[in-house]
Amino acid sequence: MYISLDFESEVPIYEQLKNEIIIGIAKKELTPGERLPSVRALASDIGINLHTVNKAYQQLKQDGFLLIHRQRGVVVHPDGPEKADEIYKKQLHETLKPLIAEALCKEIDQKELFAMMTTIFDELGR
Amino acid sequence: MYISLDFESEVPIYEQLKNEIIIGIAKKELTPGERLPSVRALASDIGINLHTVNKAYQQLKQDGFLLIHRQRGVVVHPDGPEKADEIYKKQLHETLKPLIAEALCKEIDQKELFAMMTTIFDELGR
DNA sequence: ATTCTTGTTATATAATATATATAACACACA
DNA sequence: TGTGTGTTATATATATTATATAACAAGAAT
Numbered sequence: 001m002y003i004s005l006d007f008e009s010e011v012p013i014y015e016q017l018k019n020e021i022i023i024g025i026a027k028k029e030l031t032p033g034e035r036l037p038s039v040r041a042l043a044s045d046i047g048i049n050l051h052t053v054n055k056a057y058q059q060l061k062q063d064g065f066l067l068i069h070r071q072r073g074v075v076v077h078p079d080g081p082e083k084a085d086e087i088y089k090k091q092l093h094e095t096l097k098p099l100i101a102e103a104l105c106k107e108i109d110q111k112e113l114f115a116m117m118t119t120i121f122d123e124l125g126r
Numbered sequence: 127m128y129i130s131l132d133f134e135s136e137v138p139i140y141e142q143l144k145n146e147i148i149i150g151i152a153k154k155e156l157t158p159g160e161r162l163p164s165v166r167a168l169a170s171d172i173g174i175n176l177h178t179v180n181k182a183y184q185q186l187k188q189d190g191f192l193l194i195h196r197q198r199g200v201v202v203h204p205d206g207p208e209k210a211d212e213i214y215k216k217q218l219h220e221t222l223k224p225l226i227a228e229a230l231c232k233e234i235d236q237k238e239l240f241a242m243m244t245t246i247f248d249e250l251g252r
Numbered sequence: 253a254t255t256c257t258t259g260t261t262a263t264a265t266a267a268t269a270t271a272t273a274t275a276a277c278a279c280a281c282a
Numbered sequence: 283t284g285t286g287t288g289t290t291a292t293a294t295a296t297a298t299t300a301t302a303t304a305a306c307a308a309g310a311a312t
Contacts, residue, residue, distance in 0.1 A: 039289095083232055096225065101250055117243070
């Protein structure tokens with residue numbers, strides 16, 4: 001699996017790493033039960049600190065995407081994360097709203113936004 | 127116009143403020159040319175520091191949402207922001223992608239996401 | 253002219269977040 | 283008995299967020 005990070009980005013490295021892994025899981029390039037590199041291996045691979053990788057792994061574990069066995073390492077959660085609950089849906093709604101508002105202000109219309117969404121679904125293999 | 131801020135949120139106050147204003151413009155509750163409160167008035171109103179308001183105003187000016195006349199105050203840009211260019215569209219795409227990936231992992235399907243989008247369009251008066 | 257209100261600039265301070273560096277620990281496994 | 287896991291602990295550096303005060307420049311109102 002490719003991990004592309006932008007060190008110039010305002011988005012923190014650990015966030016970018018989380019996103020890459022979540023996208024990998026959504027695309028099923030990362031399959032349930034699959035082993036991920038150790039914090040040290042991945043950190044060394046990407047050229048970042050092991051704590052930065054660990055922070056991403058820990059948060060993904062918290063969110064139910066990963067399982068971490070103390071000595072066996074990190075694996076994609078066999079059952080996947082919990083289904084979205086109402087709290088998550090509300091948060092997603094609140095996250096999307098300003099993004100869409102800004103797009104509308106910039107004259108991106110509903111049709112174009114749906115088209116962009118469809119492209120993304122496509123990229124994620126849906 | 128109502129401004130609702132969540133001081134417990136991880137989202138910075140100035141970001142929340144930007145979002146509220148952008149949403150206001152998208153909903154046309156804030157109309158082109160309309161005067162916004164002075165940095166001091168709004169800060170005092172919300173109970174935050176004037177520099178926090180100023181930061182939001184400055185960034186919104188940078189993004190073409192607002193015009194700031196040195197002594198006449200802050201107004202909603204009469205012409206609105208620039209139309210979305212390819213760079214913006216690419217950034218929006220990259221912002222949406224991990225959000226959608228996470229939603230899909232949590233078994234929110236394409237249909238439900240489109241429904242959520244439609245609800246948001248509705249809230250924004252489209 | 254004088255006063256008030258603008259945004260603006262300058263300093264300072266504190267708390268938090270991000271990222272790195274090093275070292276050590278506990279424990280399974282070969 | 284090492285080796286490789288994640289984990290924990292410290293320390294450091296930098297950037298971000300938010301606040302507090304003060305002062306400045308210039309248009310607007312009186």
